[in-house]
Amino acid sequence: MHRKETVRYLCEEFIISGRHLFWKQELLTTESHRRPESLYWSRRKPVTRATFERAQRAGYPCRVLTVTRPPAPVTQIDDIAPKCRNKRKRRITKRKKQGAQAASERFLSR
Secondary structure, three states: OOOOOOEEEEEEEEOOOOOEEEEEEEEEEOOOOOOHHHEEEOOOEEOOHHHHHHHHHHOOOEEEEEEOOOOOOOOOHHHHHHHHHHHHHHHHHHHHHHHHHHHHHHHHOO
């Protein structure tokens, strides 16, 4: 574990779904910890609930963030995928045929 001043733990609690996501962030610097303008928090790294609770008991800074935004709309894959998949499939089949023809021509030219 890190020093208590250079790490923080976050818990995102989604009100609508009841889900919890746990994160850890570290304090990073581009130069020195003595220069405040060079300090920034790292990207969020996922941790387990047990790790979050252990850090809480150990006295690390822990925040619980309540997220109230509505869930994202669900898009049916069947509405989108068949069109894309068929074009991609045709392209792959065409490449395979071209590759097979080129290979047979190389073989016959030996």
